[in-house]
Amino acid sequence: MSTMVENKQTAEAIAIRTWVEKRMVFIELHDGRVIAFPANRFKLLKKATDEELKEVKLRGNFALRWEKLDEDISVEGILAGRFQLPL
DSSP states (O other), X not given: OHHHHHHHHHHHTOEEEEEEETTXXXXXXXXXXXXXXXXXXXXXXXXXXXXHHTTOEEETTTEEEETTTTEEEEHHHHHTTOOSSOO
């Protein structure tokens, strides 16, 4: 039973696109949902310039990557609400 739950969670966490607007990080999921979170919820992203934030890339459809900031954030973690900093 837990395997079915894990597989469903993994399938839901497949990102097909990411972008940043006004310090909000957006992720489009394979099922058509678009989710967003404020960059200020993560220590390194909070300190990043607007230009550095815009350099986000998808890593294997399961994580966001900022190469210059050396920051990786999993899509699954975002969906689960695992942020470093409070609102």
